Amino acid sequence: MAVEYSGTGDPARSMALLWRAADREGRTGLSVDRIVAAAIELADGDGIAALSMRKVADKLGVGAMSLYTYVPGKGELVDLMVDQVLGEPERPELPASWRARLEHVARSNLALYRAHPWLLQVGTARPPMGPNLLAKYDYELGALEGTGLSDVDLDTTLTSVLAYVNGAASAAVESAQAPDRSGMSDEAWWEVQAPLLEKVFDPQRFPLAARVGAAAGEAYGLIDPDHAFEFGLQRLLDGIEAFIARN
Amino acid sequence: MAVEYSGTGDPARSMALLWRAADREGRTGLSVDRIVAAAIELADGDGIAALSMRKVADKLGVGAMSLYTYVPGKGELVDLMVDQVLGEPERPELPASWRARLEHVARSNLALYRAHPWLLQVGTARPPMGPNLLAKYDYELGALEGTGLSDVDLDTTLTSVLAYVNGAASAAVESAQAPDRSGMSDEAWWEVQAPLLEKVFDPQRFPLAARVGAAAGEAYGLIDPDHAFEFGLQRLLDGIEAFIARN
DNA sequence: GGGACGTTCCGTACGGCGTACGGTACACCG
DNA sequence: CGGTGTACCGTACGCCGTACGGAACGTCCC
Structure with a gap:
């Protein structure tokens, strides 16, 4: 690769x-x-x-x-x-609240990564300055319009949200692709891995990992990457809300 | 690629x-x-x-x-x-405050990506269950110990922070590599790009992009990817702080 | 010492990649 | 109908991962 x-x-x-x-x-x-x-x-x-x-x-x-x-x-x-x-995502009129707008932007980017996972592998420094990139940038900046942030803060805030989406989408998309790519469901994978791990892993040495890993495994389905995406997004937006409020 | x-x-x-x-x-x-x-x-x-x-x-x-x-x-x-x-990063005793601990974890991961940029290209679903991955997981979970979060929330919160770091580090690392890889400084690149863009880009059509892009370009050095990394990290931690407080 | 055996090392080859180079064949213009 | 420019593409070069089978070696037993 x-x-x-x-x-x-x-x-x-x-x-x-x-x-x-x-x-x-x-x-x-x-x-x-x-x-x-x-x-x-x-x-x-x-x-x-x-x-x-x-x-x-x-x-x-x-x-x-x-x-x-x-x-x-x-x-x-x-x-x-x-x-x-x-250029594919529709760019409808955005809702009134900046927070709903930013959520829409985040989820729309996630959907784009889902549709075209290879986007996650191409470098984003020195991006191709095409019409659709520019339109996207303009549209997404609109999510933060009217928040009272300076232009520079607008850019930085959007960049941060997109960075988060990129990282969380990587996890979500890869996790969604893994079964297909490997011909093995998550459960099947664990069934193979668990007994091998048991032979070498000492729970005494890493008690937190053992305890939390078990709990997370138990709760799988409740805390898959999709839920992690939403959880982190809400935390990030909470933090941005506080930032906007104090600006 | x-x-x-x-x-x-x-x-x-x-x-x-x-x-x-x-x-x-x-x-x-x-x-x-x-x-x-x-x-x-x-x-x-x-x-x-x-x-x-x-x-x-x-x-x-x-x-x-x-x-x-x-x-x-x-x-x-x-x-x-x-x-x-x-296995490379040192894992010192963590500071007392969970927030300082989590900041340390985030920056340490950024440093790791900086040292080994290729880490950003390898899939993280179905990770190799080696000794160092497990040690890292255990250590990083320790950052959130004592916050009163449930085991599942511990995992989800850490996952979110790592997702953010992954995305923001992608931007930072690629941006740092671009000059070397292309043999062209950021300034030189813009000097080539700007006049070409001017010919096709209509500021009327994308006024926000034009205004904010100009402001961001002006402020470059103040808002490079490193600063964006810190900005987003602080917002995310603010949000996590609120989540912990209300739990 | 001699032989057998298991393992390490690797030469060769196959099918795939991006693309440089140069030729062919077509569309169009006069 | 002849000439010219461009679209098309066959071939080839130097890469890639790795399958296969043989060579070279260390080790052990007789």
């Missing part, structure tokens, strides 16, 4: 692609849009590890090298995929 | 490796420990994308296939790397 980073090619070319300047269509009907769509479909289904230029090309009934007429390389293709899916 | 998942081989073999049961040393001095150490060094330096069995073997002056005498495959090797680095 490795990690996908952004394209490092000509920034002007990348920007033109993101904003679909000079969008052509070849004689076989190939286009940037179709390539990006096929790539997203592949990554959604089999994970980003299974995304290859050859497979994208196969899916489109085209030779692998034909893709390079439209896209400079795989890095740039991933950038395009990212901006593309960032 | 792809993503590294855990080994999917024989769980008993994996467990034996993690706990170093039956640790041998070959005639060339090869051993699981030396392989894991070499792999960590490679991943720390060049990222997990640059970690390959052949490079690990080269580093040890050994043929690639020799590694497979000690380690079933790359997935298991990554598991071993993870448990190994989880």
Whole structure:
């Protein structure tokens, strides 16, 4: 397994692609849009590890090298995929309370990660400055409008919430994928693991881990990653509420 | 870039490796420990994308296939790397206040991610149940001891903090790596990006993004990812404090 | 000392990857 | 109909993880 980073090619070319300047269509009907769509479909289904230029090309009934007429390389293709899916979530009028708005933003991001788990693997520093990223940023900032926070605090607060969502969504999404990926339910996994662990783990040495681990295992279903997501989100929003109140 | 998942081989073999049961040393001095150490060094330096069995073997002056005498495959090797680095942080006696303790836990995890950025890319569902993971869990639960929370809430609260740290550390670490990886400072990157963006971005359409983005850019240095990390952490802890108080 | 055996080490090979390079075949313009 | 630009893509290179089978070695028994 490795990690996908952004394209490092000509920034002007990348920007033109993101904003679909000079969008052509070849004689076989190939286009940037179709390539990006096929790539997203592949990554959604089999994970980003299974995304290859050859497979994208196969899916489109085209030779692998034909893709390079439209896209400079795989890095740039991933950038395009990212901006593309960032445009998917509907962005309805937001409710009146900032807290309900921010909750909506958080859950909508979770849903996006759920739909496209590979988003969690692509770097977010130096993001692809596409139209959908910008629209998303604008929309999400709107959640905090009217709270009286300074512009800088607005950005920082949103960043913190998105950081939390990223981390909690990682746990939730991975946990949801694990059974499929491994062909083993959580229960089955534990049934294999528990007796092995028992042989090497000394509860005397780590009493807290033993006690709390057992309690957490017992309560599984009540405290799965989805509930952990909501719990942490509410705590974070409580803290933000206090911050807003005292500002 | 792809993503590294855990080994999917024989769980008993994996467990034996993690706990170093039956640790041998070959005639060339090869051993699981030396392989894991070499792999960590490679991943720390060049990222997990640059970690390959052949490079690990080269580093040890050994043929690639020799590694497979000690380690079933790359997935298991990554598991071993993870448990190994989880054992690195010192775990001193914790301060008296739960809040100071939890802050310590959060910052210590950030430091770990900084030291081993590739940790952010490996899946955490179905974690490798090694000695150091368990020790870490036990130690970190200790931060919340004495707060009066139930065992289940203990686990959930810790999970939430770690989720936040994971997300915020992703941003901080990637942002710190970006200049090296791209050979371009943040300023240089913006100098290239800004004029391109100006051509396609309409501030009228996204007034909030334009205003706040400008303010955030202006304040950069004051609100870099490190400060965002601390800001969000304090908000989250504030929320947890309220939760503890009302429990 | 000699032989047998188990383990360690690894050369080779297979199927996959991203993509550089250069050629072919088509659409369009004159 | 001929010329030109571009879309398409076959081939090849250097990587990857690892299956397979053989070679080299340490150890033990006779």
